[in-house]
Amino acid sequence: MSSTLVAALVTALLGGLGGLLVPALVARIPEPAPVPEEERHEGEPPKVPYADLAARPGLGPRCAVVSALAAGLLGWSTGPDWSLLWLVPLTPVAVSLAFIDWHTRLLPKAVVVPATLATVALVVAVGLATDERASLVRALVALAVVFVFYWLLWWFLPGAGMGYGDVRLSALVGLVLGWVSGGTALLGVWFGMALLGVPGLVVAIVRRDRSLMRTAYPFGPAMLVGALVGLVWGTALAGRIWG
Template identity: 35%
Template sequence: MPVLLMVLAAAYGAAAGLLVPRPAYRLAVEPGEAWRAHCPGGHPVAGVWRGWVGPGRCRSCGSYGPRAVPIALVTAVTCALLAAVTGLRPELVAWLAAAPVAVLLAVVDWRVRRLPDVLTLPLAGGAVLLLGGAALDTGAAGSWGGALLGGLALAGFYYVLYLINPEGMGLGDVKLAIGLGVTLGWYGWAILITGAFAGLLLGALYGCGLLLRRAGRPERRNDGLKQAMPYGPFMIIGAFLGVLLGAAAAP
């Protein structure tokens, strides 16, 4: 059953990942701009549900947005690993539902340094609802109350960081922290702290890499580091690692 579960989760992840490029293209715009409704060639982005669901390819002029195959591969591997460590526990439904949304958020933030509310808030709400349902099953390995407290705690922590340095930390990161805190808090405070620290550490390492790279380019030494650094992907990777650890350690 574990192998079959992994295969099914990977297939689901691959299918969901193939649908990521279209919304990623539409949502990857600067603040204040409307979501893209046309491909680079000027053709309308048509499809199911007002053009949000479908392949990232214009029938008239070809593809747009990020490449679909790498994203599908990442999403498939992510879902397979979640299924491998979580098993048939009821919270797996929440993890598999959140994975494509998290990948989409990471892609958008990486491209335009932005975490749209239309993704972060449903991610948080969906995690609360799905984990609430999972908590009703006796086979669940976490705590719904802990998940709620985790969301509040991590969001509060990032809000403090935002108040300290609003130029380096955006409100989008704070809103993303709600959903990530809910998922990490499900497995307890130790996993919440571990996942949050992992995200901060990965972001710090990336920031150090940017500084070292710019040190060798005098013409860019005065560029603002925060303008070129998305925190969302690192927060998401840290939360993913925390969930894997929590699921593996759960009785």
């Protein structure tokens, strides 16, 4: 059995086990301050409590399947690699964030910030211990560049539906993509934006309704899927595009 296949099977198993813990993670997130009705987007319902989301029937098994598939893909694409030390634990966290954002339009700071700090610590420790200084520097630079890019979008396009939770998450996305390569980071970020932005633009054009461009969308799932695509296929795509 090849080492790549072993890595895929082990990461799929660990990702699936982590996915079973998603309901417990969601249930422990503190509730944010309620948003006044007059400040909500038009037609936006009140936020669903995290405890209610966590209690949805079958949530654990569904998250386990998604986490296992995503983690298995990561293991298959990287083989036995130091980056799996943070990619595998992050997989169920990413699944929980995508689930939360899809149902609440929020990316809780209580999850994003600790996950980012823990990943930075792991990346720095691995980069220094294994003498992967180039990958370490590239990861930290990508973190800063992607974060600033999303911050500028949030600051200058406040009506575009992007929240500051997306800006926070962008730092984590840039970090894990940048460890692989600059091309991977570029493609992962681009694919995440295209996954949500292009369909939204098409719908607005077809319906001839510019207000749809200002509707709040859950951008987190698209960012995370884009990161997964970048991590799994980004190196091959970057090689084809840029040689």
